[in-house]
Amino acid sequence: METFFLFDEYFKAIPLLKGIPEAYNKYVIKGAIGYHAKIDERSIMLFQSIDLGEIEICISHYLVNHPMKIFCTADCESLELHNMIQGEAQYRLKGFEWRRIKAGQHNLIYLTNVKNETYFKGNTTITFDIHLSKELLQQLANQYPKLHPIWNKIKKEENGSLYIEFADNSAKSMHFIVRIMELLYQEGVGNPQIKLWAMDLLKVLLEADALPSKYRYSYEDIKTIDHAATMLIAHQDEKNVLANQLRKSHLNADKFREGFRLLFGQNPKQFLLSKKMEQVKILLGKGYTLDEICERTGYSTVSHLEEAFVRYNGHSIGSQRKTKK
Template identity: 30%
Template sequence: MNDLKLYDDRHNLLTIEAGIPKKFNNHRIPDAAGYHVKVGSNGYMLFQHIPGALWNIWISHYLFTKNTTIYCVGSIDGVEFHNILEGNALYKNGDDEWQHLKEGDHNVLYNHTVRSTAKFHDSPLVTFDVHLTIPAFKTLIADQPAFREWISYFSSGINARLYQEAGSRNLPLQAMIMQIVDKCKQAGFDSNGNRQLLRQFLDSILDNKSLDCSYKYSFEEIGRLIKAKERLGADPATRIKIADLYKETMMGHKKFTEGFKLMFGVLPSVFVLNEKIRVCKSLMIQQRDLTNDDYAMIMNFNSGSHFARTFKNIEGCTPKQFRKKYGLFKNRNNNLT
């Protein structure tokens, strides 16, 4: 925060103070370094920083009761991945054109010189930013070679949005952000580690395709889809009606199933079958005397033959062939088919 200076619409310098006011405890992130700026009678800006050696995260809330203009001057070292989680605002930097940034938009900035104007409304704006140092960013090239092209962009001085399309339909990226924010809120995020999570986040950014999707999904709806997946995976043996799930997520059947498939790669019904077979394979290792009928009863298949057909469709081999391949028979008389 020391590299930035903030001014109100009368160009008065605003004071950045440590801590989050108690009245905003519902926005507080455990273990984060918090800062706030009071903008006269208009409202507050809250900034929370989760530091790390590998990547730094900033979650910011702009909470105004009336239309407000904020000017910002300074610089941001390294690479910044900037994402709008909620709300919208008008923004311009230097002589750039005005941009209407809204939920789902994201951009990438490099060694960013800030001379910006932002116009906020009386509704909350929430942003999520990931900051990487230049050395840390360059180490990622081995894992994500596509970043080599980005460095050529950056070297040419292109610091504006690399993506002209909104990311509101990039559901994998939105889901990754949701998971990271939830980890931060639960004090379960270690930004010194979580290298795999960072790779997945950056992979989602690189795969910024405009998906052929009939619907737009809010971050709240994405959160509901994640919870639906977790519920299905928690106890795959329990019969859960898909109709009940899409009602719980407050979506129609088509929107729920399309969003689920876009985020997780399969339809909800297929996901359940995959989870059932995953559990059965684990049981094959632990209990080698179970029959197909046993698995059918344990995991709620219609019959032993139904279990065997499903297993072959997913694994490409019968249960017997799977056990033979991995030496999982208890004795030679095992009658699995």
């Protein structure tokens, strides 16, 4: 970040300072390298980077309270997967015309050097970017033909992008962003799962077209559905857990069901049943009685448990116990 320079719309330099001010501690990711740029008394930009070797995750919060234009320059090349997860903005990157990006959109962009203009409408904007090495992009280009045009641009040292405009994120790709963000804010930068999910995100965005969907899913929608899935597992012993999570989600039932299918390959009812059956097998292996298992998995009677188990697994609980022996 030391090589980046920021200017306001009057080309007055905006100092880029190390660290995140204490007043914004709720945005801090433990172990990330932080910078901030105070634009005026009402607006500030927070930048945090996580170095993972061949990739670097950069999370930026633009806490802008009124419309403004910001210029950014850097005498270095840039290769990044740019994701907008909240808000919207307009960009004019070096070599490109003005483009508008909204929450839930992305693009892979290569610049020989940075000379960008960004127009903020005056709302909070959050971006999630993955900076790639050219070596990694070449490896990915060998696997994904859709990268060939931008890789050819890079080899010629010309500016280029994967899409002419910004493309919509699929629910599945947004799910990886949610998971990475949640893990970063819960544990900090040290968990190796972060890099694995970041690589998965890259591959999901480069693979075949996403599953068809009736609804568009925001970052908050995906976060809500992911949280509901966690709660279904944690509270599977509760009789009305599915209805409770649907109510708390504030999503309509059809979107809630479709979201589960897109993220987990199952509707919520199927998802809950699969988790219950996993738990039943674990508890059987530990020697729990059927009454105890009913209590822990939300079945009102042993007969209901046994019927559900046979329908799901194709064999009885007795057969399951004999197999384990």
